[in-house]
Amino acid sequence: MKLSKTMILTERQKDILSLLITSEEGISVKELENRLNVSRRTIYREFKELKDVLATDELNLVNKKRKYGVEGNKEALNKLILAVKKTKIQSSMSVERRENALAAILLLNDEPKKIIQFALDLNVSEATIQNDLDIVEKSLAEYKINLIRKKSVGVYVEASESERRQVLVGILLSEINDYDFFHYLNHTQLKSNNFFLQIISRDLLFETRKALTKSIIPNIELDSDHQLIELILIFAVSLTRIKAGFTIEKVDLEPGSLKYQGFVFRFMALITEKMALKVDQTDVTYLANKVMASDTKQTKLHYDSDYELAASIRVKNFVRIVSEKMQWNFQKNTTFVNRLTRHIIGLTQHRVTPLPNARIETLAGLSKRFAKLYTVIQQAWQQEFPTDKITSSEMQLLLLYFANEFTNFENHQQFNALVICENGIGTSAILKARLKQELPEIKQIKLSKVSDLVNIDLQKYDLILSTLELKGFSRSYQLVSPLLLDDEIIRIKNYLKDYERKYPLVNQPVFSSSKTKHATKELSKISIGTLFCADLVNSIKVQTLRYNATDLIAVVQECLVHTGRNLITKQLPVAKKILKRIQLAPVGIPNSHLALLHTSSHEIKRCTFMIFDLDNEIVLKSMDHNEIEVSRILLMLGPAELSDAEQEVMSLISSMIIMNDANLRLFTNGDQDQIKNAISSQYLQELKRKLE
Structure with a gap:
């Protein structure tokens, strides 16, 4: 009897079968309609499906005097009853x-x-x-x-085996939610109705992640949890196919992937302790290439299509235009350029849902704070992407990338050179000696082979020289001969002169400020703003939500409960406004574990800034369309009408949160006193800038 093992029923089919086998005299279609609250047509459609299911076990759906039942031998009927009670209920798929x-x-x-x-x-x-x-x-x-x-x-x-694995992993990634994946993997007693989660053994997924954690994950950098899931699935699918006796076809070893082969061999040594496998070298090469591709420490030297290559060139031009107009070199940090490239390609190819053309306070505050930079970005976008129209929120998100880069790194006028050679130390040494002799203005010279580029922080170098062509390299570079000929030296000198002209030592002011015309009024405004800021900072609290729900709506309600009646007169209208804002656009902060919730309402008595640590992380979309695991909620609340001083301080805090990586770390992990001091320090800096 196969029925109890293979039957998969919808809830309605289960209900129909239960009524059919428990009604001794049978049951009419009319009664089924009334009991199940469905139409006659639906009942007959379900009958047609059930006939096929029952026929596989030699049972029949019969009609006697307009009453329906199930007939078959007694053993088969008893097993059917048991099967219906235990059958897996599967929600209908789209x-x-x-x-x-x-x-x-x-x-x-x-x-x-x-x-x-x-x-x-x-x-x-x-x-x-x-x-x-x-x-x-x-x-x-x-x-x-x-x-x-x-x-x-x-x-x-x-x-081909490689296409088979690649497409399968792509399907699974598109159908599996990040949170569901880890929740399923971490709770061995949990059962999931997600078909795609069950297609590969949970035990295999668990052992794969365990072995990856010991052998590969510590040695690479991943952008997100989604990337970790992709790596787990690639390895789990490959192990499934290898165990079934299928080996990948011959694949070429990617340049620089030798160390990743070592990681894969370590993984295989761990996994073969749990299962017997015969692993071919081609599978090791295939997996090593995949690991290298997922390692964000890699310098991206290729693109998946001609469109992406063309788009990457336009992004570089876009960054160059902004750099030259701002006289600040945004081109040095390849991680920044690559991240921006991925984001813009996603936008222009409509791979992501754009942010709405509505005011998002966090981003709007940033556009005021970096007014000149924002204007330059808008002009550069129009120049380089004239046919790609984006919303004001998306334009402000691009500003976030540049503002973050601006505040992360200082633009020191240091001429540091990186020399990339194809072969050995000898050629590099000749080049280095020639550079020292002919270009004394270059203070530091670093030698590197192509295979070592993954371990080099390229943003440290103003000048990059290479003796070989680097197709798709994310930085501009000078192609030279190993002997560094005279005309090449002249070209490099001209490059450095041009570099000095574009990015002078004296930084151009980015923050816009208005000069005071009436000192008495300005002093009054400053004193009011300072008193308000001091009051707001002193009221900041970091609290923990114990055993919080993983549903965002419930978390919002829990946060508001902790605010107290002396702050909010009615919590429900405030909660609705926050949820409406969440539906408008993502509230997750990119590249962090933070979500910023903010709103203003007549129900809120005064401005406040509160921080809530979550016992249970929740998965949310961030402003750059990626999913992040949020462990801390930042809650900013204010009355419906804010004074200029209140608006200024609240904008300062929201802009400060996303200003740079150091601030992200502070607001993610900092304690109450550290955050208070940081906000106070930032306010005092702004005050000093106004008074200068």
Whole structure:
């Protein structure tokens, strides 16, 4: 009897079967309609599906005197009753998810599978599976994966092993939520109804992550939890295929991936303690290439398409224009340039949902604080991306990238050179000697091979020389011969002169400030603002939400409960305003574990800034469209009408939070006194700037 193992029913089908097998005299369609509150047409459609399910176990849906029941031998009926009680209830999938599920099953397995098996697994009719397969066939063909249908044999796919694994991992990533993935992995007793979470053994996923944590993760840098999930899935899928006897086809070893092969060998040594595997060198090479590609310490030297390559060139021009107009070199830090490139490609290719064209206080405050820089960015965007229209919020988000870079690093006028050579120390030494002799203004010279670039902080160097062409390299560089010829020296000298002209030692002021015309009024405003800031800072509290829910709505309500009645007269209207703001645009702070919630309302008596540490992290979208795990909530509240002084201080705090990496770390991990002192110090700096 296969029924108890393979039956997968919707909630409605389970209810219908329960009524059919518990009604001794049968049950009419009319009674089923009333009991289940559905139409006659729905009942007959479900009957058609159930007939196919029952027929596989030689049971029949019968109609006697307009009353329906199930007939078969006693043993089969008893097993049916047991199966209905224990059967797994699977929510109906959308068409798109079902098609992805079909593709995932086909890609993970090589044995032909009958249409009826797909129908039972996915809880639909055989006709529906046939229609779905037509769509799946066209989609897979784009990846050069052929869907084969053989009568009396079944359905399967033919594909290169690398394409098979890559597409399968892509499907799983698109269908698995980051939070659900880790929650499922961390709670061994938890059962999930997510089909895609169950397609690979939880034990294998758990052991894969464990081995990765010991062998590979400590040696690389990942941008996000989503990237960690991708790495876990790549390895878990590969292990599944290797165990089934399938080896990756020959792949080329990427330059610089040798050390990553060592990491993969260490991983395999750990995983083979748990399972017997015969691992081919090609699989090690394949996985090493994948690990290297996920390591953000790598300098990106290639792009996935001609469009991305062209877009990266436009982004570099965009950064160059901003740098020259601001006389501040934003081009030195390749991590910044690459991160900005990924973001802009996502925007221009419509891979992400743009921020709404509405005021987002955190970003709006930044545009006031860096008014000149914001204007320059707008002009540079129009110049380099004239046909790509973006919202004001997205433009302000671009400002966030530049403002963060500006406040993170000082623009010291130091001529430091990096020399990249293809072969050995000898050539590098000749170049270094020639540079010292001919260009004494270069104070420091660093020698490097291409394979060592991943370990070098490129933003330290004003000048990069290379004896070989670096296709797609994220920094501008001078291509020279190993002997450094005279005309090349002249070219380098001209480059340095141009560099000095573009980025002089004296920094241009970025912050805009208005000169006072009436000293008495200005003094009064300053005293009011200072008193308000002192009062606000003294009221700052860092509290912990114990055993908080992982639902954002519940967390917002918990935060407001801790504010007290002396601050908010009615909490419900304030909660609704905060949730409306969250629905408008993401509230997560990029590259952090922070979420900034803020609103103003007639129900709020005075301005306040409160910080809540979460016992349980929650997953939210950040302003740059990535998902982050939030461990701390920053709550800013104010009355409906704010005075100029109040508005200024509140804007200062919100801008300060996202100003640079040091501030992000402070607001993420700092205690109450550290945060109070930092805000006070920032206010005093602004006050000093006004008085100068």
